[in-house]
Amino acid sequence: MERKILIFVLLVFLVVLQVSALPNFFPENSVPSLALIIVIVWAAKMGFDKSWKTAAAAGMLVDLFSFLPVGTNILTYVGAVLLVGFLAKRFLVTHRTLRFFVLAVLVLAGSALDGFLKLFLANVFNFIGRPEFLAPLSFDAGFIFKIFYSVVLFGIVYWPIKKIEKFLNLYGSRLELKSDVK
Amino acid sequence: MSKKILPSKLVKLLAVAIVCLLLIYFNPREFFDPVRGAFLKITYPLQKTFYLLSRTVSGTFSFLGSISDLKRENENLLRENNSFAAALTLLETEKKENEDLRAQLDLAPRQKFELEASFVIGQDPQKLGSWLMIDKGSADGIAKGMPVIVYEGILVGKISEVFSGSSRVALLSDAESAVNAFDLESGARGVLKGEYGLGIMLDMVSQAEVMNAGDTVVTSGLGSEMPKGLLIGKIQEVKMTGDKLFQQAIIAPRIKYTKIETLFIVKK
Numbered sequence: 001m002e003r004k005i006l007i008f009v010l011l012v013f014l015v016v017l018q019v020s021a022l023p024n025f026f027p028e029n030s031v032p033s034l035a036l037i038i039v040i041v042w043a044a045k046m047g048f049d050k051s052w053k054t055a056a057a058a059g060m061l062v063d064l065f066s067f068l069p070v071g072t073n074i075l076t077y078v079g080a081v082l083l084v085g086f087l088a089k090r091f092l093v094t095h096r097t098l099r100f101f102v103l104a105v106l107v108l109a110g111s112a113l114d115g116f117l118k119l120f121l122a123n124v125f126n127f128i129g130r131p132e133f134l135a136p137l138s139f140d141a142g143f144i145f146k147i148f149y150s151v152v153l154f155g156i157v158y159w160p161i162k163k164i165e166k167f168l169n170l171y172g173s174r175l176e177l178k179s180d181v182k
Numbered sequence: 183m184s185k186k187i188l189p190s191k192l193v194k195l196l197a198v199a200i201v202c203l204l205l206i207y208f209n210p211r212e213f214f215d216p217v218r219g220a221f222l223k224i225t226y227p228l229q230k231t232f233y234l235l236s237r238t239v240s241g242t243f244s245f246l247g248s249i250s251d252l253k254r255e256n257e258n259l260l261r262e263n264n265s266f267a268a269a270l271t272l273l274e275t276e277k278k279e280n281e282d283l284r285a286q287l288d289l290a291p292r293q294k295f296e297l298e299a300s301f302v303i304g305q306d307p308q309k310l311g312s313w314l315m316i317d318k319g320s321a322d323g324i325a326k327g328m329p330v331i332v333y334e335g336i337l338v339g340k341i342s343e344v345f346s347g348s349s350r351v352a353l354l355s356d357a358e359s360a361v362n363a364f365d366l367e368s369g370a371r372g373v374l375k376g377e378y379g380l381g382i383m384l385d386m387v388s389q390a391e392v393m394n395a396g397d398t399v400v401t402s403g404l405g406s407e408m409p410k411g412l413l414i415g416k417i418q419e420v421k422m423t424g425d426k427l428f429q430q431a432i433i434a435p436r437i438k439y440t441k442i443e444t445l446f447i448v449k450k
Contacts, residue, residue, distance in 0.1 A: 071205030
């Protein structure tokens with residue numbers, strides 16, 4: 001329970017950082033999502049079942065702080081986590097020595113899916129006459145750059161994420177399972 | 183042996199998708215706004231610190247990156263300074279003329295407003311709707327609909343949501359934004375609309391009206407809390423609507439909204 005509270009506080013911190021600080025460093029329309037990156041990394045290491053609730057919480061916080069209709073980022077983050085969980089099972093185990101690069105590719109895939117889902121949602125809601133909720137998005141250079149910047153940001157926060165994981169003892173439960181098998 | 187019809191992951195995803203789509207469609211703001219307000223209140227100091235700190239850091243980086251250009255810029259500035267000195271004499275006479283015109287058009291003098299200064303503490307990370315978060319809220323007497331200007335009476339938007347210690351400013355480029363405005367030179371009236379954070383457009387201008395590129399657009403003060411005579415920008419291009427019923431003008435704003443640091447809320 002204590003760990004869950006700590007994770008939630010950490011997500012709030014990251015989302016505030018994302019909303020307040022990142023727009024000052026990245027060009028318009030291409031600001032990457034810090035919360036999504038951390039959620040993707042955890043999904044890659046823990047799998048979909050253990051990370052989808054964290055993804056939903058992160059999505060909800062981003063929606064609240066970005067003044068978007070609540071549900072938008074929850075859906076896209078959970079979708080991205082499902083894809084990353086699926087891909088990680090196949091690639092992260094077989095390429096353990098290239099962990100950083102595999103994770104970078106997973107961040108790229110997850111961010112791309114998040115972007116495409118948002119694009120789809122925005123256009124569907126615009127099509128059915130609810131543009132006041134989500135402005136129409138377009139597949140442009142900003143869209144591509146956002147994915148690219150997500151990978152760059154992942155490179156910057158990779159080591160801090162590892163420290164946070166150690167502090168939160170995120171994978172402690174897995175070790176306990178192993179000792180049970182003995 | 184029993185076999186699950188749907189894998190549990192798919193069931194979870196479907197459940198999340200259905201709930202989220204319903205939430206987006208019905209958008210129960212009255213339920214989520216208090217939650218949003220509480221989060222904004224709790225994280226306000228953090229938000230302000232992050233914003234100001236990141237602004238300073240990014241400013242330092244851009245300064246360091248521009249050092250090589252400084253010499254060339256300095257020479258250009260000296261050259262420009264000489265030409266400005268000559269233009270100043272001309273402007274002095276135009277200033278007098280401008281004051282006379284403002285008096286004739288009954289435009290609100292800038293000093294008349296009761297202004298509340300505020301700092302920007304956040305901005306739209308998605309750049310979809312274009313908004314800014316400011317550090318003044320209902321505790322400072324800020325109310326929904328109040329116009330927001332920058333130092334020289336240039337309109338940037340209006341207050342769209344108010345929380346106790348912060349407020350959201352919907353910029354003129356926001357899709358929800360609609361302000362009555364007119365062409366100062368020709369008097370053509372229309373409605374200023376945002377283009378999903380991409381720009382501003384003076385819409386619904388009658389075909390009989392005349393608008394030219396370069397004309398100044400100001401608020402008309404009709405039917406809202408918006409005072410008359412707040413500067414918006416200059417007309418960049420004039421075109422007809424798709425159905426040929428009205429004219430539209432693309433407006434070039436006087437300032438870059440993403441670079442704003444200090445704002446003034448017009449309280450009265």
